[in-house]
Amino acid sequence: MSRLKTLLTTAFLSALPTLALAAGPDAGQTQQQATNWTAIGMFVAFVLFTLGITYWAAKQSRSAAQFYTAGGGITGFQNGLAIAGDYMSAASFLGISGLVYMSGYDGLIYSVGFLVGWPIVTFMIAEPLRNLGKFTFADVASFRFGQTPIRVLAAIGTLVVVAFYLIAQMVGAGQLIKVLFGLPYNYAVVVVGVLMIVYVTFGGMVATTWVQIIKAVLLLSGATFMSVMVLAHYGFSPEALFAEAVKIHPKHEAIMSPGGLVSNPISAVSLGLALMFGTAGLPHILMRFFTVKDAQAARKSVFYATGFIGYFYILTFIIGFGAIVLVSANPDYLTDATKPLLSIRGGSNMAAIHLADAVGGEAFLGFISAVAFATILAVVSGLTLSGASAISHDIYATVMKGGKANEADEIRVSKMSTVVLGIIAVALGIAFEKQNVAFMVGLAFAIAASANFPVLLMSLKWKGCTTRGAVIGGFLGLAAATFGVIFSPSVWEAVMGNPKGSALIQLSNPAIFSMPIAFIGIWIFSLLDGSARAQADKDGYEDQYIRSETGIGAAGASAH
């Protein structure tokens, strides 16, 4: 039975565009392993250390600015690490190295897609965002517009993206922890939920940022160590490593060139659009730009983040090849020695974990397992904080209280929202245990690219954009993206069990049509908008434009 599951997971991973890799490790239905006390010990050390930071952060997180954005006191370098920590999920690490392990070169194609969103963020979004915003990206999108409708749209866009991303992370956490620590699924989900609530409610953005920074440093160090050990094994000659991998891997020389991942050009471009522009619409990533003091620091932070993330993807590629040569033929890591590579214990997502054992022994295995868990914690904390901010800052303080909310009340609402979101995330994580959640991250990226990003970009760059146009276009993009994902092969066929080829839209990701729908919707409904509000929207552009370009009047770093 377990072999069948492994084979199914394998077939699924290699057949589908594996969007799960974006954030949610689809570890499949993993088997619970013997309790690993080394890994648990290291994880407990990480938790105690980060709780100490949370305690320190809680003492200074009294104002709303401290809670949402660490008072703008994070440096460009620190924020670059934190962004990398937010973006390099357990799935990037385990999923992409697993994809390289299974198919070789295709894993690299996937990594590139996740990296190229960053230049776009740098040129289009980072600086205006910092100059115009205060706590959430809705501050920017609604700068000159009617507050209520845009805030509601942005909050929905945020919460939907956060919800799907969170479910994928929670299910991934549960499956991983079963394998890594030998703990039951539900324990793992509850532990993640409780810790994330503690970090965010007590430590706000200061604690979340430090959890992400520490995790980024641990993950980069661990991955560097593994890559160096693998390369050292081959006298630091990539050629020797690749030659050995080609000899061992059942696909032989095919792992050195593009395989089936990009076979349909339209589907490939559509997925590329979602990855590239989705990055520029992820609320938890956008929120990080408010934690630095000015536009210059915002720009520097993307530069560092792109460097760390690019370096990390090169490492995962080496790790994937390292697993081919050091794990795939070693019976210790296989469930069936007659089927090397495919019968890897726990599925291909475990390739990097087994490699840790192969190059560094049990202690290093414990370290990497603890890092994988810490990675999930850092990502879910950032997600929850951005979801809670959308509720407290956009919905409660701006929509319900007309921007006149008492600061202490606003913070209280965001802490309550964090607790509620945490409980919902745990409940959904448990409810979706047996479900295939691979499509959820794809949906999150599609919605970010088709609702959040078009509204943000058009409000920043196009004077003629009006409240009505942005709201209608944004909702159209959201609806089109959701529709496109439901009727895609990965949901209609793989999740709902309809026959192969019956999906209405044969695209791995809807961005190629849902993004244009959003942009055209915003454009047409803005042009048709002759209301008094539309006039006020256009009149407000000049002030917004001057501030977004120069930073005059921007919310500065608050006094500490």
Next chain:
Amino acid sequence: MSSDIAKKVRANPKFAELVSTRNSLGMKLTIATLVLYYGFILLIAFDPKLLGTKIGAGVMTLGMPVGLVVIILSFVIVGIYVKKANASFDQLTKQIVEETK
């Protein structure tokens, strides 16, 4: 911000210079990124064999250095923008802000 400040900034020729040089650099680098990435993807989609071409006597294929270069160039493109922005845009912005006070 009051509209008086907006008018004053708008009247400053340095503002026009800042916006036009920044937009043109941003646009060029955005196009470079799009060409780099979609060029890579479409190359794979339409001619998957090309990147599988062997270079050297061993197993090394053209795809390996190409993939590595795409990753490194993405970072370099961001670096070009940041370097240029740190050197001249921040200076101009600072002058505009000073002159508007």
